[in-house]
Amino acid sequence: MTSRRAGFYDAAVRLHGRVRECGAIDVLLNGARSSVSGSLAIHGEHGIGKSALLAYAADRAADFHVLRASGTPSESGLPFAGLDQLLRPALSHLAALPEVQQAALAGALGLAAKRPPTDSSSGSRR
Numbered sequence: 845m846t847s848r849r850a851g852f853y854d855a856a857v858r859l860h861g862r863v864r865e866c867g868a869i870d871v872l873l874n875g876a877r878s879s880v881s882g883s884l885a886i887h888g889e890h891g892i893g894k895s896a897l898l899a900y901a902a903d904r905a906a907d908f909h910v911l912r913a914s915g916t917p918s919e920s921g922l923p924f925a926g927l928d929q930l931l932r933p934a935l936s937h938l939a940a941l942p943e944v945q946q947a948a949l950a951g952a953l954g955l956a957a958k959r960p961p962t963d964s965s966s967g968s969r970r
């Protein structure tokens with residue numbers, strides 16, 4: 845008996861008729877293993893199997909750190925809410941980014957340290 849978790853999209857479940865899509869996911873992941881970046885948009889009608897393909901991707905990416913984010917209507921007006929959701933678990937690696945990207949990301953996510961106003965920025969005169 846296996847101890848495999850019986851999740852909704854258990855990876856043991858075979859996806860029927862999705863050889864081409866699964867192949868595209870495998871190509872993307874293999875590229876990433878060779879430091880080749882890429883992206884893949886999965887779209888289609890309700891219930892067509894988009895989440896099942898994402899589950900397949902996550903299962904095939906066991907050697908990666910998988911980050912997830914999902915859209916929420918109530919957060920649609922919040923700037924960078926999706927980015928925050930996606931990257932929050934990885935922010936311990938922020939310092940590894942080049943300084944410019946680090947500052948941009950920290951600014952977008954509201955992590956930039958607040959500095960006390962200087963004479964010139966506060967507009968005070970002597």
Ligand SMILES: Nc1ncnc2c1ncn2[C@@H]1O[C@H](COP(=O)(O)OP(=O)(O)OP(=O)(O)O)[C@@H](O)[C@H]1O
Binds near residue numbers: 853859889
């Ligand atoms: N290729 C497939 N082979 C077997 N089962 C599948 C396949 N595609 C989807 N399913 C099953 O069909 C159901 C709906 O799939 P899924 O939830 O992935 O659709 P979806 O496109 O994400 O839907 P939604 O648009 O509502 O989010 C699930 O039970 C899933 O396991």
Ligand SMILES: [Mg+2]
Binds near residue numbers: 895
């Ligand atoms: Mg879905």
